[in-house]
Amino acid sequence: MKIAIISVTDKGKSLSQKLKNILDKDSTVILTDIYYKNVKKSMPILFDKYDAIIAIMASGILIRSIAPLINSKITDPAILNMDENGKYVISVLSGHMGGANKLTVKIANLINSEAIITTATDVNHKLGIDTIANDLFLDIKNPQSIVNFNKAILKDKKIIIQTNDKFIEDYISKNTLEINLLIENNNNNLKQDEIIVVCNDTILKLHKRKIVVGIGCRRNKSSKDILTAIEQSLRDLNLPLSRIDLLTSAEIKKDEKGLLELSEKLNIPIHFVELDKLKLFKSDIVQESEFVKSKFGIIGVCEPSALISAGFDSQLIYKKTVYDGVTISIAVSKKEIN
Amino acid sequence: MKIAIISVTDKGKSLSQKLKNILDKDSTVILTDIYYKNVKKSMPILFDKYDAIIAIMASGILIRSIAPLINSKITDPAILNMDENGKYVISVLSGHMGGANKLTVKIANLINSEAIITTATDVNHKLGIDTIANDLFLDIKNPQSIVNFNKAILKDKKIIIQTNDKFIEDYISKNTLEINLLIENNNNNLKQDEIIVVCNDTILKLHKRKIVVGIGCRRNKSSKDILTAIEQSLRDLNLPLSRIDLLTSAEIKKDEKGLLELSEKLNIPIHFVELDKLKLFKSDIVQESEFVKSKFGIIGVCEPSALISAGFDSQLIYKKTVYDGVTISIAVSKKEIN
Structure with missing residues (x-):
């Protein structure tokens, strides 16, 4: 994950540096760059170049600067918002697919602030299919169907997951405690790198990235x-x-x-x-x-x-x-x- | 203040109704209407018709739906975001001028949830000029200068406020404890309904609405x-x-x-x-x-x-x-x- 941190005040700048020092020690964070001021000008570049943007500024400044850049939940970077005192870390955009929720929790733990997450599957302790895919480096072949699946999860509809991978089976079982789930692991027609998720008549196809x-x-x-x-x-x-x-x-x-x-x-x-x-x-x-x-x-x-x-x-x-x-x-x- | 509450899940709908019941009893809330689902379609109407929109949904859904509608901090409605469990109320847009921060605190108190505010003047317990204007029903004649004033407040620059109104004088003194402030109340050239704020060479002119x-x-x-x-x-x-x-x-x-x-x-x-x-x-x-x-x-x-x-x-x-x-x-x- 490549991360940009951008701030607009002196206090925010210090917090940026503190965060960068901590994230540089994390092997799963490939790169952390710091930006200061010029939010409107910098944002289009950050949007293209980074997987996640941590904006230390008033929510209004952030939202006004990203509004013209927002495109799709599948490609937009994760957007996090923090106040300059580092009291809160808010997952603003691309919570699941972009990994914003996960990064929000990570940063809140690192600097002892509070993680604010509003996605319904998370607030109800149910993992969305997109979060699972992200965590396990799975590719979703028909991402446009995700929203139906996550709605079904929230309504406690029966979800069937077909996989021959024991680790993925265990991970899903452990992380989706409140989901009405049936895991099938004896499907001979399934390819080794394939995971199929079924709910009602909709099918979601995932495969493992190498x-x-x-x-x-x-x-x-x-x-x-x-x-x-x-x-x-x-x-x-x-x-x-x-x-x-x-x-x-x-x-x-x-x-x-x-x-x-x-x-x-x-x-x-x-x-x-x-x-x-x-x-x-x-x-x-x-x-x-x-x-x-x-x-x-x-x-x-x-x-x-x-x-x-x-x-x-x-x-x-x-x-x-x-x-x-x-x-x-x-x-x-x-x-x-x- | 006219308020719209919009939600997308069953739980969110119940929270909408609970909130409306409480707000209906508040004489300063003129009207509270409830909307359900169809976020993308409804948002342009809500943006025009209401002073504040409370969105009970994932932050991402909200931001994606308001992105094309955002215009200016002087005219945009206050935007609040809540999770469907009502754990958090986040001030998202138009924190000061639109009154989002104030409404956020009010709602958090009413339903016992946590108010999340990121505007720098607020997190440092310094009231921005725009908040004061909003609270006291003052009109700002040159709102484009507000940002300079709020920056000056954050940097502890000397702010001079000229007013002949004892109540406004007291209100500002009481609510801007950490601002480096000088209030002048013996200016004979000042009209009774006028308030002048000076910082360095910039002047902000306010007048009382009737x-x-x-x-x-x-x-x-x-x-x-x-x-x-x-x-x-x-x-x-x-x-x-x-x-x-x-x-x-x-x-x-x-x-x-x-x-x-x-x-x-x-x-x-x-x-x-x-x-x-x-x-x-x-x-x-x-x-x-x-x-x-x-x-x-x-x-x-x-x-x-x-x-x-x-x-x-x-x-x-x-x-x-x-x-x-x-x-x-x-x-x-x-x-x-x-």
């Missing part, structure tokens, strides 16, 4: 150490090992025993990205490594490998994080529908 | 009883007797001793509206009286008299309220700038 783990490591790191680092990253993202589709690193690591062993042990393929491809790779979100750059002429190993291997328009969901000689970064394949 | 009290009463009511009723109404509006510019009633009351005596005692003129004018008067907010209608062919006494006497585009700020044989209603003259 998860690619990029790895960099010092020579002779054991497969056990690398696995420990990966497991920690997955815990931060609340994903199971079984969701990993691919491990990846740079060509220069293709003989690294620990990596090859791990791939075999986990029964997950590993792909080593060619040096030529890495040399051509450009991105403004990747953290550059001076050492790797001077030695191999590439800007980094784990982040570029993950993004290249996850394919065109893939997205970083876990930035380069160092675990005792191992660096981990995780990318997810692009959303099919936008 | 306050007209419409009175109906049973025959032979004493001036003391009528005064008691008026004083109670003014308390509800937080206005002093000295702010009344005119008393008014219907022509049929022109010999009513109590009214004539009161006008003399208070040294406030009284105007009796001609029956012909009252017969022509039409309004969808006035509460019709069957008795008066059958006897004189007019829809009412105190509300129509107040609105007619306060002039074209005047506004009801206190609906017909009965005090033991006396009915009181209060109107304010139109805003000069819109």
Whole structure:
């Protein structure tokens, strides 16, 4: 998630910096940029460039500046509003699909303020289908039907979820306590990466986006150490090992025993990205490594490998994080529908 | 203040009705109408017709529906957002000029929920000039300068307020505790209905809108009883007797001793509206009286008299309220700038 924080007063500016310092330590926050004043001018740029905008200002200023930019709940960024004293964090726009509600709760916890969320499924402790999809990196093939499903959830209509994935089954069971739910996990016609949600005569089709783990490591790191680092990253993202589709690193690591062993042990393929491809790779979100750059002429190993291997328009969901000689970064394949 | 409440779920609908029942008992709330579903279709109508819209729905639905309608902080209605459980009341738009912040606090108190306000002057317990103007029914002649003044207040710049009105002087002193303020009350060049606010080289000019009290009463009511009723109404509006510019009633009351005596005692003129004018008067907010209608062919006494006497585009700020044989209603003259 790429986040912009924008404020208009001196107090708001201090709060922006405080928030950035905290978010920079969070591996699931890829980038946090600070903006100050010029709200009307900056907002169109922020709307395009970031996944979430935290606006520290009067609600009226925020709403007036985003009004002409609002387009669709499927593509608009998450919009959060805070007062300059940081007493409240309000989830304003794209609560579910854009992840505004989740980010609101996270920030409220980080700076000890109050999370204000108005979406009906949340205030009634029922998770909407769009929240579940977002949490689990699932793509919804027909997002226009979401509203019907969430209405059905609120009215306690029977929802049937078909999945062959034990983790997804458990996650949904645990997080939708008050939903009238039936999970079917013995459907042989279902593809492994497919989840079907049925309510009355409407069907919602979801499929798992591909998860690619990029790895960099010092020579002779054991497969056990690398696995420990990966497991920690997955815990931060609340994903199971079984969701990993691919491990990846740079060509220069293709003989690294620990990596090859791990791939075999986990029964997950590993792909080593060619040096030529890495040399051509450009991105403004990747953290550059001076050492790797001077030695191999590439800007980094784990982040570029993950993004290249996850394919065109893939997205970083876990930035380069160092675990005792191992660096981990995780990318997810692009959303099919936008 | 005319209020629309709109909701989209069953729970929200119940909350709408509960709120309406409470607001109907408040004499300063002229009208409360309930709307259900069809948010996108209804919103343009509500935006034009009401002073405040209370939206019980997910923030995202609300923001997406008002985005194309937002125009200016001087004319847009107050927009409030609530979750369907009534846990929060959020001041979303037109916090100061539209009175959203004040209404937010009022409703939060009425139904025991939490008021969420993000405007910087409020979160720092400093009243903005626009709030003061709204509270005291003052017209701001150059509203485009408000933003500079409120910024100056936040930066603790010296603000000079010139007024010859003791009540306004006291109100500002009491409600702007943390503002660096100097009140000048001995300026002979100042007109009685004028208030001047100065900061650095900028001047904000305000003037008092005219306050007209419409009175109906049973025959032979004493001036003391009528005064008691008026004083109670003014308390509800937080206005002093000295702010009344005119008393008014219907022509049929022109010999009513109590009214004539009161006008003399208070040294406030009284105007009796001609029956012909009252017969022509039409309004969808006035509460019709069957008795008066059958006897004189007019829809009412105190509300129509107040609105007619306060002039074209005047506004009801206190609906017909009965005090033991006396009915009181209060109107304010139109805003000069819109």
